Amino acid sequence: MFNLKLSDDQEQFQKLAREFAAGEITPVAESFDHSREFPSSIIARAWEIGLINFQIPEELGGMGLGILDSCVILEELAAGCSGIAGAFEASAIAQLPLLAAGGEGQGEAFLLPLLEKPSVAGYASQDATIYDITATRQGADYLLSGRNTALINGGQAAWYLVVAQDSSQPDSSSVFIVPADAPGLSVTGRAESFGRRSRHVCTLNMDEVRLSADNLIGAPGSAGRIIEKILPAMHLMIAAGATGVASRALHHAIEYSRQRQTFGRPIGQHQAVGFILADMAREIEAARLLIRQAALLVDKGVDALDRAAAAKAFAQDVAMKVTTDAVQVFGGFGYSREYPVEKLMRDAKLYQICEQSSLEVKIAHARHLVAAR
Numbered sequence: 001m002f003n004l005k006l007s008d009d010q011e012q013f014q015k016l017a018r019e020f021a022a023g024e025i026t027p028v029a030e031s032f033d034h035s036r037e038f039p040s041s042i043i044a045r046a047w048e049i050g051l052i053n054f055q056i057p058e059e060l061g062g063m064g065l066g067i068l069d070s071c072v073i074l075e076e077l078a079a080g081c082s083g084i085a086g087a088f089e090a091s092a093i094a095q096l097p098l099l100a101a102g103g104e105g106q107g108e109a110f111l112l113p114l115l116e117k118p119s120v121a122g123y124a125s126q127d128a129t130i131y132d133i134t135a136t137r138q139g140a141d142y143l144l145s146g147r148n149t150a151l152i153n154g155g156q157a158a159w160y161l162v163v164a165q166d167s168s169q170p171d172s173s174s175v176f177i178v179p180a181d182a183p184g185l186s187v188t189g190r191a192e193s194f195g196r197r198s199r200h201v202c203t204l205n206m207d208e209v210r211l212s213a214d215n216l217i218g219a220p221g222s223a224g225r226i227i228e229k230i231l232p233a234m235h236l237m238i239a240a241g242a243t244g245v246a247s248r249a250l251h252h253a254i255e256y257s258r259q260r261q262t263f264g265r266p267i268g269q270h271q272a273v274g275f276i277l278a279d280m281a282r283e284i285e286a287a288r289l290l291i292r293q294a295a296l297l298v299d300k301g302v303d304a305l306d307r308a309a310a311a312k313a314f315a316q317d318v319a320m321k322v323t324t325d326a327v328q329v330f331g332g333f334g335y336s337r338e339y340p341v342e343k344l345m346r347d348a349k350l351y352q353i354c355e356q357s358s359l360e361v362k363i364a365h366a367r368h369l370v371a372a373r
Contacts, residue, residue: 004292010072013065017073020051021080029081032198033343036190038156039084039198040118047118051077052088055095056111067233068295071240075288078244079251082347086199087120089241090152094121094161096230097175101218109214110159110177122153122180123161124204127354133206135164135174142216144176144209154202155187162204163223173223177215184209195346232298232308234355236291239308239315242351243287246319249326249344250280256330256339267329276329280322287315309365316358319348 024042046052055070056062070092077085098106133146144164159179166172184207191201218226257268267273290311297304323345327334334341352358
């Protein structure tokens with residue numbers, strides 16, 4: 001029997017993240033949405049209180065938080081602004097392979113520096129329109145060359161997580177940590193995004209970037225196994241952010257429904273609007289519980305890919321539906337930049353299609369279900 005009630009510590013993490021979002025993120029969300037600026041100043045303040053890179057193990061000086069803890073925090077930050085929270089989310093995702101399969105000394109080399117000053121990690125996403133990076137063995141080293149058009153936290157991270165195909169074995173790929181200042185690496189361009197606009201997505205260019213075996217996570221050719229191992233946690237972190245966006249949209253819709261009056265009473269008292277709000281609340285809570293249930297299993301070391309996939313696909317679609325319904329509650333005003341819900345609808349759409357769209361997740365989930373039986 002699952003006990004989905006948060007522990008006292010988790011409630012404190014939730015409170016800390018909620019207060020930080022309310023004080024530091026929400027007031028500047030609109031400004032960052034317009035400027036598309038990377039939230040370096042906000043990351044610096046979050047670093048001071050431990051709200052960034054919170055998964056780093058205690059033995060390295062970090063908080064050593066689990067996946068459920070991380071999801072609780074990321075939901076609250078995304079409710080403040082999912083574009084700003086994107087830097088936190090991407091850094092957490094980039095660290096997952098190191099936490100799951102990192103070798104001796106790699107934590108000290110790559111995770112510890114993130115605690116020493118306000119820093120984030122980044123990763124080359126498989127959402128890229130071009131993902132053509134190869135690794136060529138040269139003695140004890142590797143030479144990485146190629147291009148990825150979806151480098152998350154591009155131009156801002158201390159290092160990037162990159163999956164590269166073995167040049168001599170097309171069906172074999174390996175996972176590498178690539179320092180941002182590595183010779184031969186350059187970051188160019190910046191994707192113009194309709195939503196989550198402070199999230200930096202750039203193009204990674206690699207021209208014979210030389211890496212030692214110390215930069216390789218796990219064994220050569222083990223990328224598939226590592227990705228499969230971290231995929232549930234990655235799914236859940238993204239789902240948590242989507243749920244945060246939906247939760248914020250519900251908050252605004254409720255407040256507006258109390259203030260806006262028609263026929264002599266607040267519109268929230270009209271059954272048509274009340275039903276919309278009730279459905280929004282129900283679906284958000286369902287998404288949150290799916291995430292927490294799967295996260296508990298991941299933290300216990302149980303294979304929870306099916307549950308995590310279900311949670312992600314559901315939360316992605318819930319975020320899109322709930323934010324669209326919030327715009328409907330606001331009526332014509334909801335589509336105006338003068339009101340907050342149009343931004344949330346834009347942000348939700350990116351959540352619905354990022355790191356595998358909800359449809360892609362459902363397809364993969366269905367294939368896994370059929371194969372497992």
